[in-house]
Amino acid sequence: MAAANGDTVRVHYTGKLSDGTVFDSSANGEPIAFAVGSQTVIPGFEQEVVGMEPGESKTFTIPSEQAYGEHDPRLVQEVPRTELPAELEIQLGMRLTATAQDGREIPLVVTEMSDEAVRLDANHPLAGKDLTFEIELVSVD
Structure with missing residues (x-):
């Protein structure tokens, strides 16, 4: 079953900066869970999960303006x-x-x-940075 708007998904992820520095990861813990469309994760991340099926993995880059915005x-x-x-x-x-x-x-x-x-x-620490994520969709409910 592919992830769609309104579904609750569980995703393992590793987030990296353009220089390869890991800024966050669920690798040594539990996958994150969120409802697709609830705007609880950055929009670019949420959009990439739509259409994925459990067990599927992908890597994508979210430009800063779709992540935490430009540094102000x-x-x-x-x-x-x-x-x-x-x-x-x-x-x-x-x-x-x-x-x-x-x-x-x-x-x-x-x-x-x-x-x-x-x-x-007062900017978010990741403002102005493009973010690359490696994700694996664990489940769709």
Whole structure:
């Protein structure tokens, strides 16, 4: 039975960047499960599963605009260290969370640091990157 819109599927996957770096994989765990059409995974991934049958494997690349979007320079800002909690030991690559005025939490990554300021990036870590997936459809319900 081929996967169609509305079906719940279970998929094993390995996601790689264009340089071959693996950014995520279900290889040592359980396959991911999602309803096709529910928009719980990136659209390009969901579209590739449609029409596959259990046991079938494929490799495909999703351009950044169909994955996590382009990197938006407006989501990067420099913040004076004086605006951050004094007890916070900032490190490059550190993940922080800010709270928006409407209460939403905004994930941030420290991308640059100086003695005076810290550069914070609110883009998704995979924004601006084309993603290659190797997948195997495990089941269709």
